[in-house]
Amino acid sequence: DVKVTQSSRYLVKRTGEKVFLECVQDMDHENMFWYRQDPGLGLRLIYFSYDVKMKEKGDIPEGYSVSREKKERFSLILESASTNQTSMYLCASSSGILWEQYFGPGTRLTVT
Amino acid sequence: RKEVEQDPGPFNVPEGATVAFNCTYSNSASQSFFWYRQDCRKEPKLLMSVYSSGNEDGRFTAQLNRASQYISLLIRDSKLSDSATYLCVSGSNDYKLSFGAGTTVTVRA
Numbered sequence: 520d521v522k523v524t525q526s527s528r529y530l531v532k533r534t535g536e537k538v539f540l541e542c543v544q545d546m547d548h549e550n551m552f553w554y555r556q557d558p559g560l561g562l563r564l565i566y567f568s569y570d571v572k573m574k575e576k577g578d579i580p581e582g583y584s585v586s587r588e589k590k591e592r593f594s595l596i597l598e599s600a601s602t603n604q605t606s607m608y609l610c611a612s613s614s615g616i617l618w619e620q621y622f623g624p625g626t627r628l629t630v631t
Numbered sequence: 632r633k634e635v636e637q638d639p640g641p642f643n644v645p646e647g648a649t650v651a652f653n654c655t656y657s658n659s660a661s662q663s664f665f666w667y668r669q670d671c672r673k674e675p676k677l678l679m680s681v682y683s684s685g686n687e688d689g690r691f692t693a694q695l696n697r698a699s700q701y702i703s704l705l706i707r708d709s710k711l712s713d714s715a716t717y718l719c720v721s722g723s724n725d726y727k728l729s730f731g732a733g734t735t736v737t738v739r740a
Contacts, residue, residue, distance in 0.1 A: 554730075559639070561718070561732035562675070577727065609674060617663045617722035622674035 521546050523623035525610055531629045538597040540626050542610030550613045551593035552620065553577075553585060555606040562609065568593055600630045634658055637719050637731035644709050644738055651705040652734045654719030661729075663722035664695055666704050668715045669733065675718055678704075709738045 526541035544551065550569050554562040554577075564577030566585040574585050582604060586594045593612075597604055607627050611620040637654040644650045656664075664681035679686065681693040681702050692705040702719055716733040723729070 559732055561633075561635075562730035564727055567727070617728065619665070619677045619680070620728065622676070624674050 521621050523610055523612055523621050525608075525623040525626050527626050528624060529627050529629075531631065532597075532600050533631055534601060536600050536630075538600050538628065538630075540595040540597075540608055540610075540628070542593045542595070542612075542623055543591055544593075544610075544612040544621070545591065546612060546614070546621065547590065548612035548614050548621075549590075550615070551587065552611040552613075553583075553593065553595045554609045554611065555579070555604075556609055556625075557606050565595065600628075602630050604628065605630045632657055633731070634723075634729035635719050635721055635731035637734045639732060639734060641735040641737050644736070646709055646711060646738055646740055648709050648738075649705065649707050650709055650736060651703060652717070652736075653701045653703045654731050654734070655699075655701045656719075656721040656729070657700070658721065658723045658729070659700065661700075661721040661723045663728075664693075664702050665720040665722075665728075666691075666693055666702075667718040667720055667730075669718055670715050675730075678717065706736070709736075711738050711740060714738045 552567040553565040568587040610623040613620045666678040667675040668678045669675040685694040690707045694703045719731040
């Protein structure tokens with residue numbers, strides 16, 4: 520059974536804190552993605568990675584960075600959290616860049 | 632303008648009814664299309680891919696109209712378990728998937 524796991528289901532951070540969100544997949548997928556999901560806006564792509572140490576900006580990369588040191592792990596970093604980064608963060612992986620994506624359970628981040 | 636637009640609904644239908652809804656996509660270069668299902672407080676999961684010729688998976692039928700740039704999903708003989716938000720997705724040649732905001736379907740007993 521395919522599996523994408525995320526480090527936390529719920530997270531509360533203060534404005535200005537550095538935040539790390541981790542994602543691990545066990546399917547040996549080349550491609551990994553970070554999205555945020557907000558009501559009425561749908562899923563918006565923050566960053567994606569098609570190989571270890573490779574990353575590409577998505578539609579809304581500002582305020583975020585990513586790290587992919589190992590194939591199975593893709594981290595999202597909020598350098599200095601702000602209240603407008605309060606959202607649901609979803610990680611996904613896929614074997615092909617336009618193929619089916621498998622999602623993790625999501626991390627609901629609240630920045631106060 | 633959003634790349635993928637969907638009617639948010641909700642579509643409230645009785646069990647056994649047929650419900651259908653569309654989404655439109657703006658990028659004429661889009662190459663791949665999907666419907667994902669998302670249950671409340673859960674992650675999206677692939678429902679079906681959408682092929683040019685249209686395709687069916689049990690009670691679900693997906694159609695693609697490239698000329699008018701829309702995708703449709705039809706659910707026959709609705710079950711209570713079909714209650715969910717359905718996300719329309721298109722993939723273009725910049726190697727990104729674009730997700731719609733979702734259409735909510737509620738099936739009542």
